[in-house]
Amino acid sequence: MQLSNPSGAQSILLPVRAGTILASLAAALLLNFLPWSSIALAPDFVALVLAFWCVRQPRLVGLGAGWVLGLLTDVGNGVLLGQHALAYSLLAFATSTLSRRILWFSLWGQALHVAALLLFAQGISALVRLAAGAEFPGWSIAVGPLFGAALWPLVSLLLLLPQRIPATVDETRAI
């Protein structure tokens, strides 16, 4: 459960706080609700942050959280109810299952895994919509997940910040 910090040394992370997880998920929903000019190209921040917590904390965040977030996304976007719920549940399942493997890789290696997972989630919601009779909007819908995966290193650094032990050394500490 370590991530090499910019100085190259390994650091031990503090236990995560539930507030951090909730705040990051709410911020991701907010980012998704921004009026993007082209929704197909915008990265899906909720899927990204959900994948992050499923990799880092698979026992705290999992299928249930994914399903609820999916439902909220469906309502907020005014799409078929259950479309994102299904996609995010499957994403959470796949990410939690792969979490031990993913953490062995460097940040960019992790991003490659995440790209595949986000594309998978996008594919699920595309399948649902095509089955419900919508027309295929073109391959541009695959661009958003790739952008999202490219943001993975940044998201990892940002979301792990609250868990890092402060760098200032306490001189008066016994050990």
Next chain:
Amino acid sequence: MDHTPPPFFNRGPAPLVRLAFFASLSLALLVLDARFRYTEGLRSVLSLAVYPLQTLATLPAALGQRIAGYFASQAQLREENSELRAKLLGASQSAQRFEAAQAETAQLRRLIGAADRLPLKATPAEILYNGRDPYSRKVVIDKGGQNGVTAGSPVVDENGVIGQVTRAHALLAEVTLLTDKEQAIPVQVVRNGLRAVAFGAGASGMLELRFMAANAEIQNGDKLVTSGIDGTYPPGLPVATVARVERDAAYAFARILCQPAAGVESGGYVLVLGAEPGRLAQPAEAGAEHDKRPGRTRKPRRKDGDATQ
């Protein structure tokens, strides 16, 4: 005596069981929503939970607009003012002529014994953003149920029809554009009164007249207006201009593409028209046919889904 693991190893149901549970729950919701429209209650409750986030998300854009408005230069404003004044002059002149023509029409309609056409209520609204769904063509406007906008109301801009309100929230409403693949509008050719139904052609931003015989009397440049026979769209609103007619002897129907008259995919301000007052009841056999196939059409989401055809 009991062989259950101690509570600190207990992790609840296995992941696959959980996946099966949540996936089947989602699929059940999907079927309920797409086929039977039973989920509107759940949707409105959840939309209340999402609403603060949505408002917060659109805040920066609104704030930016206000700041830009504050810094608009005086010369620019004066220029715009005089332009608008000239426009108003032209509009008021045509409004006077329209009033005279309307009085004349009302008198003629009384003479032939037709029912009077009642004036429509119109609510001005602003388009907030494009719908967040790459699979459909929708926009969100800033007026909702609290301003009297109801699902099914036609939406127009200064040049013609742009679409129909398909879901009205308390403070926002979703408008499905005419170019959406699942949106239909009954039209009439101005030149000869031929009636047809125009469907959205999806990504191309055009409309398509389906099921018109290959020898139908229609040509490039024909103007299409709403026919008003559906009781949803008031008659006579400009809809589109015929752009291309392909007649192929191998097919029974002609392929007719039309260019929408209004700025369907652009534009910022729209009018939401109230539903036509004094609307007639559907004929008996049409109603019976509709009842036989309740979930067949995936046309606009509405409680009374019978107004489009």
